[in-house]
Amino acid sequence: MEQVEIKGLSIAFRTAGDGPLLVLLHGGPSDSRQWRRQLEDLSDEFKVVAWDMPGCGQSSDPPPDWRTRDYADCLAESIGVLGLERPHVLGLSFGSGLALELYRWYSTMPRSLILAAAYAGWAGSLPPEVVEQRKQGMLKRIEMSPDQWAREWMPTLLTEAASPGVLDELTSILAGFHPEGQRALLRAGWAEHDARDILPQIKVPTLLLYGDKDVRSPLEVAREMHAKIPGSTLVVMEGVGHEADMEAPDRFNAEVRRFLRSVHS
Numbered sequence: 060m061e062q063v064e065i066k067g068l069s070i071a072f073r074t075a076g077d078g079p080l081l082v083l084l085h086g087g088p089s090d091s092r093q094w095r096r097q098l099e100d101l102s103d104e105f106k107v108v109a110w111d112m113p114g115c116g117q118s119s120d121p122p123p124d125w126r127t128r129d130y131a132d133c134l135a136e137s138i139g140v141l142g143l144e145r146p147h148v149l150g151l152s153f154g155s156g157l158a159l160e161l162y163r164w165y166s167t168m169p170r171s172l173i174l175a176a177a178y179a180g181w182a183g184s185l186p187p188e189v190v191e192q193r194k195q196g197m198l199k200r201i202e203m204s205p206d207q208w209a210r211e212w213m214p215t216l217l218t219e220a221a222s223p224g225v226l227d228e229l230t231s232i233l234a235g236f237h238p239e240g241q242r243a244l245l246r247a248g249w250a251e252h253d254a255r256d257i258l259p260q261i262k263v264p265t266l267l268l269y270g271d272k273d274v275r276s277p278l279e280v281a282r283e284m285h286a287k288i289p290g291s292t293l294v295v296m297e298g299v300g301h302e303a304d305m306e307a308p309d310r311f312n313a314e315v316r317r318f319l320r321s322v323h324s
Contacts, residue, residue, distance in 0.1 A: 060117055065136045066129075071117035072110040072137070076102025079323060080146035081315075082138060083109040084154030086176075086302070087244055088212055090116030092232045093151075096308035101316065108146070110137060112157070114240020121243045127252060131160040135168060147319055149173035151304060152276065153244075156180050159254040162261060171322050172261065173315060175268040176276040176301050177284055180252030184280045194250040201241045209233035218272045218300040225305050258287035265291040266318040268311065270299030292318065 060071050073091050075098040083094045091109035098107050111118040113125075113133060121129065134157060138146060148169040150158035155177030162169060178184040181193060200211050209230045216229065244250075265288050269281040278295065285293040294314050299307045 062117070063137060063140050065133050065140065068113055068119040068121065068133070069117075070110060070113065070119070070133065070137050072108055072141070073098060074106065074108050075099070076104070076106050078105045079319065080143045080170075081105045081107045081319070082143060082146045082148050083107065084134070084148065084150035084157050085109070085112065085115070086151050087115075087153030087249070088208070088236055088241065089229075089232055090235065092116070092235075093229070093302065093305055095228075097149075097304060097312060097315070100308065100312045104316065105147075105319065108141065108143060110134070112154075112240075114237050114243045116235070120237055120239045121247075123243065123246060125243060126247050127160055127249060128164065130157055130247065131164050134161055135165045138168065145170040147171045147173065147322070149175065149315065150177070151175040152177070152301065153249070156249070156252050156254060159257050160252075162263075163254070163257050166260075166262070169263055171264040171266070171319070173266045173268060173318065174284065175303060175311075176270070176273055177267060178276055178280060179254040179258055179284060179287075180249075182251045183253035183255040184276075184283065190250060194245065197241065197245060197250070201238050205234040205236065208236055215275050216300060216302045217306050218270075218298065220298060221300070221306050229302060229305055255287070258284065259289065261288050261291075264318070264322050266314070267291055267293045268296070268303065268314055269293070270296050270301065270303045270307070272299055273301045273303075275301045
């Protein structure tokens with residue numbers, strides 16, 4: 060792990076490889092450890108950088124007055140400080156919403172977008188009653204022990220076909236969550252995040268990558284995202300759940316590599 064100071068916070072990140080730049084944005088309850096296989100496998104062709112979002116992993120918790128724009132600003136400043144000029148940006152789940160906010164405020168920064176298990180924000184992709192259910196579920200889970208937190212998340216993140224090794228690895232990652240970091244996400248308004256207005260404005264190559272067994276980001280969300288982002292490519296992986304990067308890393312990485320090569324061709 061390396062660290063930089065941004066907005067008075069310590070921001071941790073992992074890097075591997077050399078070549079075209081690829082920035083990885085993890086899901087909300089996770090951290091950069093979820094990208095282990097991407098750091099290992101894609102670094103033969105790309106410089107891969109995976110950050111710990113404020114409030115996750117080895118990064119500092121953000122202050123209580125942060126809003127969604129502050130997370131995007133912190134990401135943009137991190138990319139600048141690290142000298143990552145015009146990177147490809149890959150966000151999974153919550154990370155996809157952060158990628159969209161980065162594009163909203165810094166549209167010239169990403170060279171391309173890869174949105175995996177993506178929403179246009181909970182409020183932008185899900186019915187109001189589902190948004191409220193998820194928000195209340197988060198508030199309840201934050202008060203749980205690390206082991207309980209991990210157990211509560213697992214059924215919605217992986218399919219029953221996931222290997223025991225992946226189950227153990229993801230459980231360990233989830234058990235390292237920051238309660239205050241998760242509260243900060245809710246205070247910042249991420250539960251009400253609606254990025255539908257950004258989608259038609261996207262002018263960079265965009266890959267949408269989903270598992271057909273994903274119960275958190277179902278295929279109707281994928282199709283709506285695809286319809287609204289001009290020129291986007293939708294790839295659906297059979298038999299895979301929400302954490303496709305961990306459950307099916309070979310297929311996930313192959314699709315990412317294929318897309319990035321097409322952008323550079």
